[in-house]
Amino acid sequence: MFNTLLIANRGEIACRVAATARRLGLRTVAVYSDADANARHVAACDTAVHIGGPEPRASYLRADAILEAARKTGAQAVHPGYGFLSENEAFAQACADAGIIFVGPPNSAIAAMGSKSAAKTLMEKAGVPLVPGYHGDNQDPQFLQSQADAMGYPVLIKASAGGGGKGMRIVESSAAFAEALASCKREAASSFGDDKVLIERYLQKPRHIEIQVFADTQGNCVYLFERDCSVQRRHQKVIEEAPAPGMTEERRRAMGEAAVAAAKAVNYVGAGTVEFIAEPDGRFYFMEMNTRLQVEHPVTEMITGHDLVEWQLRIAAGEPLPVTQEALSITGHAIEARIYAENPDKGFLPSIGTLSTLDFPTHVAFKNGDVRIDGGVQAGDTITPFYDPMIAKLIVRGNDREQARARMVQALGEIHSVGVQTNIAFLRRLMLDESFAQADLDTGLIERQHDSLFPPAQPASDSTLALAIVAVLAHRGQLHSVRRQNKAPVDPWARSDGWRVAGCYTQAFELLDQDELRQVSVQRDAEQWTYRHKGEAVSLEWDAQAVTPGQYRLRLRLDGSDAFATVIVRGENLHVFREGAVYVLKQHDAVEHAQDDAGGFGGGLTAPMPGKIISIAVKAGDTVKSGDALLVMEAMKMEHTILAPADGTVQEVFFAVGDQVTDGAELIAIGE
Template sequence: MFKKLLIANRGEIACRVIKTARKMGIATVAVYSDADRNALHVEMADEAVHIGPSPANQSYIVIDKVMDAIRQTGAEAVHPGYGFLSENPKFAEALEAEGVAFVGPPASAIVSMGDKITSKKIAQEAGVSTVPGYMGLIDDAEEAVKISNDIGYPVMIKASAGGGGKGMRIAWDDEEAREGFQSSKNEAANSFGDDRIFIEKFVTQPRHIEIQVLADQHGNCIYLNERECSIQRRNQKVIEEAPSPFLDPETRKAMGEQACALAKAVGYTSAGTVEFIVDGEKNFYFLEMNTRLQVEHPVTELITGVDLVEQMIRVAAGEPLSLAQEDVPINGWAIESRLYAEDPYRNFLPSIGRLTRYRPPEEHAAETEAIRNDTGVFEGGEISMFYDPMIAKLCTWAPDRAHAIELMRNALDSFEVEGIGHNIPFLSAVMDHERFVSGDITTAFIGEEYPDGFSGVDLAQDDKDKVVALAASMNRMAEVRRTRISGTMDNHKRKVGSDWIITVDREEFAVQVEARRNSATVIFEDGRRLTLNSGWTPGDSLAEVDIDGTPHAFRVQKITAGYRIRYRGADMKVHCYTPRQGELARLMPEKVPPDTSKMLLCPMPGLIVKMNVEEGQEVQEGQALCTIEAMKMENILRAEKRVVVSKINAEPGDSLAVDEVIMEFE
């Protein structure tokens, strides 16, 4: 077995690999850029080597710099994680030439399967059903339009060397094909150093289901069941689960056997993933093979008990698989939620900055439930604009799907993240969505259920009552404490009443509070009663409360005359008044936000890549105004209505902060 392993990656996946290597008694080496000097993976590793400036194309994807780090430290093997150099055959070849083991497949398999055009041709030759498309190289946007018309809209424009949603666009007409081709080409060049593009038919109402395979150097290949990855936004997976709520044993077996046949056809070794589109009739079509560890691998580990990183290391060391196909179980159900540094209320645009608070739920594993959190950040750390905006991968496991979902709901409610925008409210909303709970999902789920973007959650009345009861009981506790402050004799004589007016975003509730030590019963006007038991004390940012015997978690922040409470995806301002204060509060005018309708504001911190208009120009609804790049993704900002541009305040190359005025309209 290897004595020293270098991880050619960063963030949560580097931390994940280090944990397994440590368990196996293997010393680890981290590499880091300027931006990651104080990163968690650097802290966790036994050694760390600086490899360059912050941009990935000057550090993490520069083969020579990684090779220098290997030579400096004497690492015997390299795990590439995912992204960066993980599917770069030149890197695998460089390691082989240096006599260093690559914890991944042979370079020939990366060439065959890592290139999506080549992989489709091989899949077709192997008898695997594939989605109709054009597998040749495409020279320019006009050729892309012609090919798209030949295939028939809608089409998917994809980077041949792509992955992780980068370099992918859906086009529904000629104009979107032109724009999508250029944006995909630019993103592919920036993210992978390879701007080749191909086009395939976009299958409407599909499910995205993938098969995890594991193969050794002795001709053995097994599949570790499937993962359902249909909850996607902008072709980026958001929530994954294993197994799929849709597949039956026969379809699972057929997909697994085809995945293994494809892996064997190219001499694949190590862990890999074969991705399929599955339609409503359980017909499945090969999409691509990812010749690396997948982001969502934890859900497979949770239902099989197999440490995929350990297996990859053992395969790279020449060991045969210790598992046969009949040894692979499906034990319970696992769900993964990807926490991203992005603002769901701003169309999920990236958010950067310092994590002023980062408190994930406690990890644990028991016979009836488990919580796992793969992360590469820490409280006080920075979320950089240079890399993928993932904060963490929160996973839950339970004996069945319903319990795994409920466990995820509570874990999300108790996950404290402050200082940046994040998508926890959206993840919570999905967990409560009727379609998700029923398993009736497709890759179109987010577009269909949130066509105008995510604007928050309207709680059901039962859940709103819990928020009201919590606020009332917390407020009464705080008021009682204030009467006991030493040195203020009058306060000792003041009695705290039991009648309160609670407003939730200006909706009013009259309640009574019967308080006891560490518990309270809140009585509503119609006689309904909720009993709360809690160890919460004023100042705590997390309230873990039993309400009528059921555990709940609420994130709490004190505001004037009440609390900001976040629960099940809803973010509410809850005010607590005495009856007289409530009367006066009704007379207060509502604050009107400033009018920014005649301005184009920068929706995220980013770089202006292109300005599509000029001062004095009339633009039509939907017309492109400018392009902004942030976190390796290009975002085209469009006019919401017909307007005339009166002033432009930025130009290509400018770095802008969120809400900076890009241009003004007449």
């Protein structure tokens, strides 16, 4: 076994690898960009080396800088994590040329499977069924459109060198093909340095099922069963689970043996994933092989009891696989949810900002527990526009799928995050969705269940409003509605519990609930409290426990009914976490906001996040209609199209292609 490992990645995978390496007694080296100087993965390693600017091309995609860091620190091996250089054959070869162990397959295997087109050709020769499509080298747009027209719509355009949903579009008609192709090629070139694409017939109601394989240098190869990754948004996985619901032993064996055959065909070594798309009748087709560890590998660890990162390190050191195929078995059911900084209600738009609060449920690291968190950020960290906005992965295990689902619902409800928008409430709705509960899965589930997964926002209930008000009172020092009798008497003038000489005290609150101003009040009469709203008055009692500064665990009794919540006070904002949802209410000071300009500029379009302008479709003087594409921004490795909100005339375009823009920057002015 080598003694020093450099981790050529960031985020949760870098933290994960560092923890396993430390357990094996290895010295670890982190690399970091300007944006990650204080990142969690840097602190997780024994030493760290700065490798460049915040954009991936200036840091984590710089093979020369990473190899120089390995040379300077004496690292004998490099773990590439996933993403960035993990499937880059040139980097794997450069490691070999420098005498450094690449923790992954040989560059020949990466080359064979790295191109989706080449891999499909290889699988076709091996007799593995493929989805109808075009996987050749001719990239002429007119030729590609003719291929799509011939196979019939809808079709799927996919970046040949890509993954993670980047450079991928579903095209519903011939008229939409050219624009979708251009967008895919731009995104593919930006993310992978290669704009080659392939075209496939888009299957209706397919499931995405993948097989985890592992091979050693002695020629042994096993499959560690399957994962169902069907629940996706923007072609990126949201929920993964193992084993796949409804999988028969016969089909599991057939898919597992096909995956092993694919790995052996390219003399594979290390961890890999062979991905299939399956139709409702059970037929499955090869999609691609990811020649690396996958984000969703923890669910496999949870049901098999094996640490796949440890396997990677031992196999890279020349050791044989620790078990045979016959010794592998499945125990229980595991589900993983990816927690992202994004707003599901706005098309899963990534969210930028600082995580002022980030609390997770009680969990264990890596394995041997029922709840696990794999995270790369912590409270105080900033979600930047430069990298994927994943905050953490929440993994749970149960004796069966229903128990695992119930544990996931509970665990999601125990997460408290403040500072950025997250998908936590959406994930909980997804777990409770009838289709998901019944395992009626396919890659279109989120779109199919849109109405139940994206319900219209509801106004905060009286109990939620009361919880917010009580948090304000607790923040001022009044943790209980009734003064504790076991405390020594205090000077009444020093009391902070609303005591008045006259015995009666009323305080009014104005809370901004979404766009509605809610006017409520609380009244103290002797030791009795009353809550008033819209002319109704009911009894109020509470007990609060200060967890951290500004964070309170509350028990409320309103008109005889109990309510429980955790409330976080951050300036004017009150974040009420209850029953798996979060309600954000803002204390409104009418005097302070009296001079606010409510009008604003109504004809401007602003940037929804920091990013780069990569294309502009209009110029000053152009007439546009509502819904027309105006420009395209790139942020967090994804393209975001800015659309015209109404008919009008472009008055001015404030930026050019290539410009970096900040969140909220005015992009285009449109007049009537």
